[in-house]
Amino acid sequence: xxxxxxxxxxxxxxxxxxxxxxxxxxxxxxxxxxxxxxxxxxxxxxxxxxxxxxxxxxxxxxxxxxxxxxxxxxxxxxxxxxxxxxxxxxxxxxxxxxxxxxxxxxxxxxxxxxxxxxxxxxxxxxxxxxxxxxxxxxxxxxxxxxxxxxxxxxxxxxxxxxxxxxxxxxxxxxxxxxxxxxxxxxxxxxxxxxxxxxxxxxxxxxxxxxxxxxxxxxxxxxxxxxxxxxxxxxxxxxxxxxxxxxxxxxxxxxxxxxxxxxxxxxxxxxxxxxxxxxxxxxxxxxxxxxxxxxxxxxxxxxxxxxxxxxxxxxxxxxxxxxxxxxxxxxxxxxxxx
Numbered sequence: 001x002x003x004x005x006x007x008x009x010x011x012x013x014x015x016x017x018x019x020x021x022x023x024x025x026x027x028x029x030x031x032x033x034x035x036x037x038x039x040x041x042x043x044x045x046x047x048x049x050x051x052x053x054x055x056x057x058x059x060x061x062x063x064x065x066x067x068x069x070x071x072x073x074x075x076x077x078x079x080x081x082x083x084x085x086x087x088x089x090x091x092x093x094x095x096x097x098x099x100x101x102x103x104x105x106x107x108x109x110x111x112x113x114x115x116x117x118x119x120x121x122x123x124x125x126x127x128x129x130x131x132x133x134x135x136x137x138x139x140x141x142x143x144x145x146x147x148x149x150x151x152x153x154x155x156x157x158x159x160x161x162x163x164x165x166x167x168x169x170x171x172x173x174x175x176x177x178x179x180x181x182x183x184x185x186x187x188x189x190x191x192x193x194x195x196x197x198x199x200x201x202x203x204x205x206x207x208x209x210x211x212x213x214x215x216x217x218x219x220x221x222x223x224x225x226x227x228x229x230x231x232x233x234x235x236x237x238x239x240x241x242x243x244x245x246x247x248x249x250x251x252x253x254x255x256x257x258x259x260x261x262x263x264x265x266x267x268x269x270x271x272x273x274x275x276x277x278x279x280x281x282x283x284x285x286x287x288x289x290x291x292x293x294x295x296x297x298x299x300x301x302x303x304x305x306x307x308x309x310x311x312x313x314x315x316x317x318x319x320x321x322x323x324x325x326x327x328x329x330x331x332x333x334x335x336x337x
Contacts, residue, residue, distance in 0.1 A: 023051020046071025
């Protein structure tokens with residue numbers, strides 16, 4: 001017997017949904033999707049501020065999670081959420097991880113505030129959800145993230161066995177967007193006081209932080225000193241992680257033939273490979289890459305591929321971890337059934 005339109009609408013209204021969350025150093029994204037394994041792409045998405053479970057205070061982290069989930073899951077869908085899977089930077093499934101404790105607490109509060117009471121909630125690292133976002137949702141291999149921060153991880157059964165770097169902007173994240181941005185400013189300052197060679201990065205950094213478009217370098221030492229003083233002050237007054245937003249400017253300067261920018265990007269790629277090497281990659285390993293630098297079209301994806309090709313390693317870039325988070329939420333729901 002054919003199903004009436006009213007019956008189809010009622011069936012759709014009763015279908016369970018899942019939520020996937022990808023929280024990184026720059027932003028937090030959430031997506032709601034049908035719970036079925038073949039449920040297709042997200043129905044709605046939401047975005048908010050940074051979601052690093054170690055560097056973002058818990059109250060702020062909670063607010064960002066709540067904002068992203070609220071935008072992704074309209075009130076009519078919230079009672080139908082059966083599973084939530086979240087992957088956060090600064091978080092690991094390794095025992096005793098402080099980031100995981102922060103993430104679990106913040107996520108639980110955010111969901112409660114929104115009236116969402118899933119049957120199962122999982123918290124993992126941004127590396128784990130990124131790896132799960134590759135075609136076929138693999139379980140074993142390596143993932144390398146190059147975005148605001150940088151981290152590599154080896155996974156087995158979808159669980160992290162070991163990580164390299166991911167130590168944050170102050171202590172690590174070598175080769176990351178932050179690493180690139182900080183060195184871009186250093187290069188600009190060195191060019192201004194004569195310690196470094198002239199570079200297009202001086203004008204780019206000056207435009208970004210001071211809003212000044214200058215085709216030529218300062219004409220006198222006094223003028224150069226004035227620019228340096230104002231630039232140093234501006235950088236210190238802005239959020240420290242804003243330095244990561246300079247990475248595209250460095251890539252543009254490199255494309256325009258700037259040798260300083262080219263060496264900077266080459267150095268970043270070299271450092272990311274060194275981070276990966278600490279996990280003993282082999283040609284049999286699946287290698288998933290993601291983040292603004294290593295996702296599809298990322299400025300360091302090409303250099304990374306060239307460095308790894310002689311070893312038989314071929315990166316599989318994914319845009320972010322959101323699809324993987326949705327896939328893990330669906331899997332978690334199946335296991336509870």
